[in-house]
């Protein structure tokens with residue numbers, strides 16, 4: 001069984017439609033865009049673009065506007081752990097525009113290419129898969145016509161920018177490789193299966209695999225307040241997030257309404273809604289920067305067929321676990337909760353978990369970077385992180401010097417004026433206006 005010890009990108013070898021040089025150029029543009037947005041403090045160093053391609057007509061159409069041509073990571077600005085570049089790029093508006101275009105041009109053999117400066121995490125891949133399935137099912141797109149091309153692999157991103165998505169994805173790969181969804185227990189058997197397997201159990205130990213355990217509980221074993229909420233919800237999907245101290249953080253219901261949404265809107269399903277609400281609460285009411293860190297809160301639900309979007313989103317939120325309350329589950333709840341209406345969540349789960357360009361996945365995935373060449377946005381991020389670390393150490397040194405001196409030390413300029421050392425140390429903001437020597441020495445004639 002080599003799959004679980006092999007990097008995922010090695011099977012990302014599908015073929016892109018159109019001109020390779022165009023994609024090389026666009027992919028590197030995405031990296032440059034990410035460099036600039038990260039430099040401006042907008043979010044992590046990742047970028048994405050959404051393209052329609054027609055090889056017969058030799059046309060490339062960007063889903064976007066001159067003002068918003070490309071997207072980047074917005075985790076910090078949105079306070080949402082999954083607001084990655086690809087997810088931002090597949091916003092409801094862009095999905096709607098894409099679907100409308102394809103509806104009007106369904107017989108012209110258009111293909112989709114999402115360009116991403118980094119390899120997509122499982123929650124972004126779920127969004128790609130759900131959109132591809134929606135378009136293919138509607139007859140607007142051919143079966144092998146949704147492409148994703150990326151520049152930096154998980155390993156490169158970890159090495160150069162210290163972001164590590166692979167452990168979250170590894171859970172999905174293990175679910176697929178170990179046949180978790182084919183067993184009668186499905187996700188309920190995940191934890192045991194992972195711990196019984198030699199490879200995955202050692203990957204859990206080393207931090208190379210991160211998962212949320214899913215267990216079954218009886219209604220008699222849950223807090224009374226939570227139990228009452230389940231009774232109120234009846235046979236509609238519901239998720240309730242509860243802090244370790246028993247406080248209820250959020251209640252998520254399925255908020256999809258096809259007549260308003262116009263498109264499939266899996267981000268409005270119950271578990272995802274509950275996660276978004278809990279993060280929004282921490283951000284808006286408590287001013288918490290890492291608003292998505294729910295610090296060991298527990299998620300209760302009446303959904304037994306948990307979908308890949310709900311499961312992958314939940315991985316980012318630092319939950320203790322997910323509890324399915326057996327007494328309130330039903331086939332109706334599971335049917336209402338399908339992330340792609342009409343398809344069982346377990347089917348979509350397998351598509352997301354499958355290695356690239358294998359099995360039932362509707363995606364054509366292409367690694368178009370160079371294992372030896374780092375993303376420039378990642379290098380910038382690394383320098384920024386190192387700079388922040390150095391600044392902190394300088395602050396510590398300054399306070400140590402102040403302690404030694406029983407007060408802020410001063411220093412003297414050559415013209416005799418004195419200043420506190422703090423005027424010089426940590427004044428890099430001011431010295432960024434340094435323009436070089438303006439007066440040149442004129443060589444004396446001999």
Ligand SMILES: [Zn+2]
Pocket residue numbers: 082084085086087120121122123124125
């Ligand atoms: Zn992602």
